[in-house]
Structure formats: structure tokens, C-alpha cells
Amino acid sequence: MIRKISIDELTLGMFLHEAVGSGITQPLWKVGFKVQHPVDLERIRAAGLDEVYIDTSRGLDISSDEPVVTVAPASQSLRDEVEQAISACSRAKRAVASMFNDARLGQAITSEACVAVVEEISASVMRHPHALISLARLKSADEYTYMHSVAVCGLMVALGRQLQEPDDVVLEMGTAGLLHDIGKMAIPLEILNKPGRLSDEEFAVVRAHPGSGLEILRRSGFLSVAAIDVCLHHHEKFDGTGYPHGLSGELISPMARMGAICDVYDAITSARPYKKPWGPAHALKEMAGWKGHFDQHLFQAFVRTVGIYPVGALVRLASDRLAVVVEQNETALLTPRVSLVLDCKRRQLLSPDLLDLASGEDRIVRIELPEDWGLRDLDQAWSSVPTQRRPLFG
Ligand SMILES: [Fe+2]
Structure with a gap:
């Protein structure tokens, strides 16, 4: 059912069918979508609307007792x-x-x-x-x-x-x-x-x-x-x-x-x-x-x-350490955040400390191939997800 509600009643889990009487140019809004994230909710509220239409067959209703889906915080890492x-x-x-x-x-x-x-x-x-x-x-x-x-x-x-x-x-x-x-x-x-x-x-x-x-x-x-x-x-x-x-x-x-x-x-x-x-x-x-x-x-x-050094890339640092890229620095693609992997000289694994290269503490000198260092799969280094499918070293 399509229901008109006031903007104050809009919550996470509702399906936004249409914004009422607005000059909204956001096409996502034109086609409708389920409000699942606080950022989306903030964007809709910030648009200065008084009322919106929701589709209760595709999301929560205002009287619904269903629990709201738990979502991550707005500033997402x-x-x-x-x-x-x-x-x-x-x-x-x-x-x-x-x-x-x-x-x-x-x-x-x-x-x-x-x-x-x-x-x-x-x-x-x-x-x-x-x-x-x-x-x-x-x-x-x-x-x-x-x-x-x-x-x-x-x-x-x-x-x-x-x-x-x-x-x-x-x-x-x-x-x-x-x-x-x-x-x-x-x-x-x-x-x-x-x-x-x-x-x-x-x-x-x-x-x-x-x-x-x-x-x-x-x-x-x-x-x-x-x-x-x-x-x-x-x-x-x-x-x-x-x-x-x-x-x-x-x-x-x-x-x-x-x-x-x-x-x-x-x-x-x-x-x-x-x-x-x-x-x-x-x-x-x-x-x-x-x-x-x-x-x-x-x-x-x-x-x-x-990213010039995409997430998951293995890089060598000026300090002769290998690291895997775990996050981009959106304003400076040459200085991503990395997780340390190996001391090249001693050939010793390092504890996976995070290093933000934007700090200037170290810098990337080149891309390395994992197989040249006996590293089989680096994906667990950037992902916090435990999985049997992705062993870290082998
Ligand atoms: Fe194809």
C-alpha cells in the first residue's frame, strides 16, 4: 500500500516510494528505494520535504512492530x-x-x-x-x-x-x-x-x-x-x-x-x-x-x-618492508593506508600494524608480486572477515 507520511515519521526500513511535491532531481528517489542506512535518512531529511510516500508492501509501515534493521554507523570505514x-x-x-x-x-x-x-x-x-x-x-x-x-x-x-x-x-x-x-x-x-x-x-x-x-x-x-x-x-x-x-x-x-x-x-x-x-x-x-x-x-x-594502489595490492616501502593496501586515501592516491606484512631483509613476518602513508612516515617504492615472497593470498589482510577460503600465507 502507498501511504503518505510526514517526514518525521520516516524511519530506517521503510521503502521510499516518492517524495511529495518537490523538485527532487535524485533519480534514485524517483524509482524508489528502501531506506536502510542513516546516511540515506539524513539526506532525505536534509532535502527540506514535509511529506513522502512510502510503499508498505516493500518496507516497514508507520505502525509496524518489526524491528528496524541494525545498520552500521554513518561514517563508514x-x-x-x-x-x-x-x-x-x-x-x-x-x-x-x-x-x-x-x-x-x-x-x-x-x-x-x-x-x-x-x-x-x-x-x-x-x-x-x-x-x-x-x-x-x-x-x-x-x-x-x-x-x-x-x-x-x-x-x-x-x-x-x-x-x-x-x-x-x-x-x-x-x-x-x-x-x-x-x-x-x-x-x-x-x-x-x-x-x-x-x-x-x-x-x-x-x-x-x-x-x-x-x-x-x-x-x-x-x-x-x-x-x-x-x-x-x-x-x-x-x-x-x-x-x-x-x-x-x-x-x-x-x-x-x-x-x-x-x-x-x-x-x-x-x-x-x-x-x-x-x-x-x-x-x-x-x-x-x-x-x-x-x-x-x-x-x-x-x-x-x-586507486593507483588498489585495496589488496602488495607494495614495498622505502623502509624495506612489504605491506598490503587496506584503504585508499581519497585525496592522495599515492599514500594509502597499509597493513605491514614482511620485513624484506630478515624475511620475517611483521605484526599487521596499520600505517597511514599520508603521515609521511614511510612511502611506497614499488608494487611487488606475492608469489615472489611466498605469500599466497593477501586478502585476509585487508578484510576483517574470517574465512577458510582465503588463507593468508601458504
Ligand atoms: Fe563478455
């Missing part, structure tokens, strides 16, 4: 956001799996299902830009297709915000990221999940997925031009050597050029049955060297988005 981002990732993965499996069965996917997922992902990215995108990078082989979609959605949202795109464009970018590989649902599972090398015929089947994605979205009556465009053109390259149409430069839309960058970054930083993941900083360095592949202007914006 990465560690605070990690737990919420884990829940968001797992809900998003389930929703994407269900949507994609519908597509595999020839059923339509609905834009409502997409909007709900994209909103949850973008809410996490807005609270903290690095928690969800760093977590979504850590995926097992069997969940790759779905988590890759979640990761590219998060990266697109973060990139859109970095470029200061309006909120409606950011949501479009997230939707496009979420659906960019929907065409893979037209690939037979034995080819999609094949651990070994693909034959030429199998490779041709895989390369047909952008066109298949277009068909799936058209069949579903999907109206997002951005999603259709990114689906069809995320494998085009700036120099015209990509597929399916060999488009180059400005002939590829900015949205598809952004999709290409986010897609490749997540693919090469993820573990696959046939290859080890590259570290985030190493991946950026490699991508910067692929002349002609990406739009350089947008690639630079992407680097600013994930």
Missing part, C-alpha cells in the same frame, strides 16, 4: 562496510543466478529484478567505494559468471561516481554492468565451464555471446539502451581490433568503453580454472601497457576509481 558488502554480494549473486538461469531457460528477465540488485550494490559502493568491489573480486571458479556480473556492476557504479555522472546515469551504468554477459547464458554449459583450452569452434561459440545477449534483452522487452549497448559492445577495442563489429574510437559509446575496462579488470584479477589471478595493482600496470585496447581517458578515470 572499509572494515565496517565489509560485513554489509558480504551480505549484499551474496544476495546479489543469488539474484543474478536466478535471473541468468531464467534467461538460459528462454524466460524473460525483468527490469524490476535488475533494479533491486543494482540499488543494493550501488548503496554499498556509495557507503564505501572499495569494500564490495574488492570482495566481488574474490570468487571461486563455480560462481565466476554471477560474481563477475556483480563485480562489473560495482565497478561501473564506482566509475560513474568518479566521473560525477548524475545518479540516473550511474544506475544505468550499474545495470549495464550487471547484464553485460547475459549472452553467456546462450553458451552450452560444457563450453562455458570447460576448464581447459577451447577449440576454435568452441571459441567461436563464446565469441557469439554479445549478440546472444542483445537477443535475450530484446526478447525480454528490456528498454535500457545502455544495457543493450554494453551487452553488445563490451568486447570492442578502441583500436578497432575487438568484436563483434570491429568498431573503433568514438564509434564505441563511452558506456561500452567503460564496460570494456571494468570487464577486463575483474576478469584478470579473478581466479579461473586455467589461470591464477593477477593482483589489482599488477593488473592496472598490465592494462596500462595494452596500447589500443582501452580509451585512455576513461582508463585514467578507472585508475582513480580503484
Whole structure:
């Protein structure tokens, strides 16, 4: 039921359907969303509205006895956001799996299902830009297709915000990221999940997925031009050597050029049955060297988005210590916060003390490869999440 309430009655857990009689330009508000975070509540209250409409079928009512969802404090650190981002990732993965499996069965996917997922992902990215995108990078082989979609959605949202795109464009970018590989649902599972090398015929089947994605979205009556465009053109390259149409430069839309960058970054930083993941900083360095592949202007914006030394990167400090990046310093990308890992000279593990490089106490001299130091997985160093899947050293 849609109910008009005074702004004072609005609480966490209610679904904001529409702001009443305002010149609100926030597209998130136009489509409606569940108020789950104090920051959102403050933003709505700060807009000077007297009344809002809530949808009681999608959130709490004013008379509801249901407990309000416990949420983290408004000023979110990465560690605070990690737990919420884990829940968001797992809900998003389930929703994407269900949507994609519908597509595999020839059923339509609905834009409502997409909007709900994209909103949850973008809410996490807005609270903290690095928690969800760093977590979504850590995926097992069997969940790759779905988590890759979640990761590219998060990266697109973060990139859109970095470029200061309006909120409606950011949501479009997230939707496009979420659906960019929907065409893979037209690939037979034995080819999609094949651990070994693909034959030429199998490779041709895989390369047909952008066109298949277009068909799936058209069949579903999907109206997002951005999603259709990114689906069809995320494998085009700036120099015209990509597929399916060999488009180059400005002939590829900015949205598809952004999709290409986010897609490749997540693919090469993820573990696959046939290859080890590259570290985030190493991946950026490699991508910067692929002349002609990406739009350089947008690639630079992407680097600013994930950080020159992204969360999870292993770096060597001037003091001959190794450290892992745990948090960006948004105003100075060369001086992130790091957690100490190893004394290089003595080859001794250090206690994981936090160091804010903005203090000038130490500085990064270069990126290091974990395998060169016998370090197997550094992800637990930045994430406070205990997990059997991510041993720290091995
Ligand atoms: Fe693709």
C-alpha cells in the first residue's frame, strides 16, 4: 500500500516510494528505494520535504512492530562496510543466478529484478567505494559468471561516481554492468565451464555471446539502451581490433568503453580454472601497457576509481618492508593506508600494524608480486572477515 507520511515519521526500513511535491532531481528517489542506512535518512531529511510516500508492501509501515534493521554507523570505514558488502554480494549473486538461469531457460528477465540488485550494490559502493568491489573480486571458479556480473556492476557504479555522472546515469551504468554477459547464458554449459583450452569452434561459440545477449534483452522487452549497448559492445577495442563489429574510437559509446575496462579488470584479477589471478595493482600496470585496447581517458578515470594502489595490492616501502593496501586515501592516491606484512631483509613476518602513508612516515617504492615472497593470498589482510577460503600465507 502507498501511504503518505510526514517526514518525521520516516524511519530506517521503510521503502521510499516518492517524495511529495518537490523538485527532487535524485533519480534514485524517483524509482524508489528502501531506506536502510542513516546516511540515506539524513539526506532525505536534509532535502527540506514535509511529506513522502512510502510503499508498505516493500518496507516497514508507520505502525509496524518489526524491528528496524541494525545498520552500521554513518561514517563508514572499509572494515565496517565489509560485513554489509558480504551480505549484499551474496544476495546479489543469488539474484543474478536466478535471473541468468531464467534467461538460459528462454524466460524473460525483468527490469524490476535488475533494479533491486543494482540499488543494493550501488548503496554499498556509495557507503564505501572499495569494500564490495574488492570482495566481488574474490570468487571461486563455480560462481565466476554471477560474481563477475556483480563485480562489473560495482565497478561501473564506482566509475560513474568518479566521473560525477548524475545518479540516473550511474544506475544505468550499474545495470549495464550487471547484464553485460547475459549472452553467456546462450553458451552450452560444457563450453562455458570447460576448464581447459577451447577449440576454435568452441571459441567461436563464446565469441557469439554479445549478440546472444542483445537477443535475450530484446526478447525480454528490456528498454535500457545502455544495457543493450554494453551487452553488445563490451568486447570492442578502441583500436578497432575487438568484436563483434570491429568498431573503433568514438564509434564505441563511452558506456561500452567503460564496460570494456571494468570487464577486463575483474576478469584478470579473478581466479579461473586455467589461470591464477593477477593482483589489482599488477593488473592496472598490465592494462596500462595494452596500447589500443582501452580509451585512455576513461582508463585514467578507472585508475582513480580503484586507486593507483588498489585495496589488496602488495607494495614495498622505502623502509624495506612489504605491506598490503587496506584503504585508499581519497585525496592522495599515492599514500594509502597499509597493513605491514614482511620485513624484506630478515624475511620475517611483521605484526599487521596499520600505517597511514599520508603521515609521511614511510612511502611506497614499488608494487611487488606475492608469489615472489611466498605469500599466497593477501586478502585476509585487508578484510576483517574470517574465512577458510582465503588463507593468508601458504
Ligand atoms: Fe563478455
